[in-house]
Every structure is written in C-alpha cells, then in structure tokens.
Amino acid sequence: MSAKIIDGKAFAADVRARVAAHVARLKEENGITPGLAVVLVGEDPASEVYVRSKGKQTVEVGMNSYEHKLDADTSEADLLALIDTLNNDPAVHGILVQLPLPGHLDSDLVINSINPAKDVDGFHISNVGLLGTGQKSMVPCTPLGCLMMLRDHHGSLSGMNAVVIGRSNIVGKPMAQLLLGDSCTVTIAHSRTKDIADVVRGADIVVAAVGRPEMVPGDWIKPGATVIDVGINRLPPAAEGGKARLVGDCHYDSCAEVAGAITPVPGGVGPMTIACLLANTLTACCRAHGLAEPEGLTA
Numbered sequence: 001m002s003a004k005i006i007d008g009k010a011f012a013a014d015v016r017a018r019v020a021a022h023v024a025r026l027k028e029e030n031g032i033t034p035g036l037a038v039v040l041v042g043e044d045p046a047s048e049v050y051v052r053s054k055g056k057q058t059v060e061v062g063m064n065s066y067e068h069k070l071d072a073d074t075s076e077a078d079l080l081a082l083i084d085t086l087n088n089d090p091a092v093h094g095i096l097v098q099l100p101l102p103g104h105l106d107s108d109l110v111i112n113s114i115n116p117a118k119d120v121d122g123f124h125i126s127n128v129g130l131l132g133t134g135q136k137s138m139v140p141c142t143p144l145g146c147l148m149m150l151r152d153h154h155g156s157l158s159g160m161n162a163v164v165i166g167r168s169n170i171v172g173k174p175m176a177q178l179l180l181g182d183s184c185t186v187t188i189a190h191s192r193t194k195d196i197a198d199v200v201r202g203a204d205i206v207v208a209a210v211g212r213p214e215m216v217p218g219d220w221i222k223p224g225a226t227v228i229d230v231g232i233n234r235l236p237p238a239a240e241g242g243k244a245r246l247v248g249d250c251h252y253d254s255c256a257e258v259a260g261a262i263t264p265v266p267g268g269v270g271p272m273t274i275a276c277l278l279a280n281t282l283t284a285c286c287r288a289h290g291l292a293e294p295e296g297l298t299a
C-alpha cells in the first residue's frame, strides 16, 4: 500500500482562510477585531523566527498583532507586570509567551499568570484541567491541528485504537485527551514503554511526538493505519557541502509504504500549529464577546 499524503500546508491554508472569513464578518457585523499579543523574552534565533511568522500570519488573517520583545535579563516582576497589562487590555484576546524562557524565569508561574480565557496556547493549568475533564477550554495548538486533520481524514474517530508516542505537556498528554474525547481507545507510549513496537502495531492511529529522528520504522505500523508525525528534527547534511535535512519522528519512506495515510515532514503538522493559534485567538475573541464560536475550528 502507498499511503495518502495528508497535506498540512494546504490544510493550514484552508484553516487560515476560514479564520480570515470569520474575522472579516466580526469586523463588519460587530465592529470587533481579534488581537493576539506575543511576548518574546531574549534573542533565541529559532524563537525569533517563530514569533515573526506568527505576527505576519496574524495580520494576514485580518487580526491585530501586538509583539512585545523583552531583554533576556528581564525580571520576573516586569514580565508578570506586562502579562497583567495584557490580561486587562480589552483589545487583546489572546496572549502567547514564547517558550523556552530564559532560565531565571519560572515558566509555570509565568504561564499560570495569563488569564485562562486568553491563554491561546492552552498551557494554563486551568485549561489543562478543563481539557482533562472534557469541559470547554483553550486547546494546545499542535494537538488541535492533529485532531482536525484526523477528523477530516476519518470523519468519526470513535472506537479507533490510538497510540500517542511521547508524553510532553505540550503535545503528548493533550493529544491523548483529545483522542479520548473523540472516543478513541488511547495508549500513551514513551521511553520506558516495554515492547513499544508491539504497542504501536495495535494502533489504527499513531501520533509520534518524541523528538527522536526517524524513531518509528515502517514495520511498527499496522497496514492501513494513519500516521501523524509531529517531530521536526534537523539532521546534519549527508555529505559535505550538502543541506541539513528535516525529518520527523517516523521513518517516512518505510512508514508510507504500510500506512493508509501519513503526514510528511516538512509540510504536515508543522504549518497547522500557527493556523490553530489563529483559530484559538478567534475562538477566544468570540467567547469574550459572547458570540457564536467558529465552527470546525475548535475541539
């Protein structure tokens, strides 16, 4: 079998178009423009690239983008004061503090100081608890993007066996909660899991989010299964003078031979993260104003 390729780039473009259409309606009918504030502390080059991309896409869908760049040695008190200002600013519907933060800042404390209703990352402990108990919450962007692609491909996920490889707070755990919410039978596998190959072989859906290049080979995949590869790993060039290669957590060629559907790297899950951040900002804005939430853009 040769797997259907799930095109995350095209899917993300469609999500952004739907967000943009809803934003245009909000402006015209309600005089409201959603606003997203992104806070970056320090000069981590990868974070700067992400933040620039977020700002650009926010403006492209018609929202207001507020960027706050703080020095690497910003004190916790100053950062908390900025978050307090954003929490109380009615023009700001979503707040994202780019991670990782410099070591002297307590990430949990900072994230938990964001108003949960504006926590478009879904990292606040209240949102984690709401998701875990099946209540309306803000949902972390990458798992939300994976869920949208899975629902689009399968329709209903009810009764399917799903294995999530990786137990991070940002992807693995919320992904498992979302799949459970869609009535999958969910297993979380991780570095200590015994007989992981056999565990994965039982899965109709595999979500790999471990950050280990090409860890999942094709012979772990049940024929016809859907493989969602969250990993983005940079490998050094194969030959001198060559280009660095981006690979996922799954060995693409061998998995694609067996799977029914697979997300490529790059161009799979990656583009969905920012698209879902925009969707979450729109959702937060609609909730803040007591308006109907966008359809198909929430969990």
Ligand code: GUN
Residues within 6 Å of the ligand: 096, 097, 098, 099, 100, 121, 141, 273
């Ligand atoms: N750093 C890398 N990915 C993310 C993300 O999704 N949210 C935040 N806040 N920081 C990140």
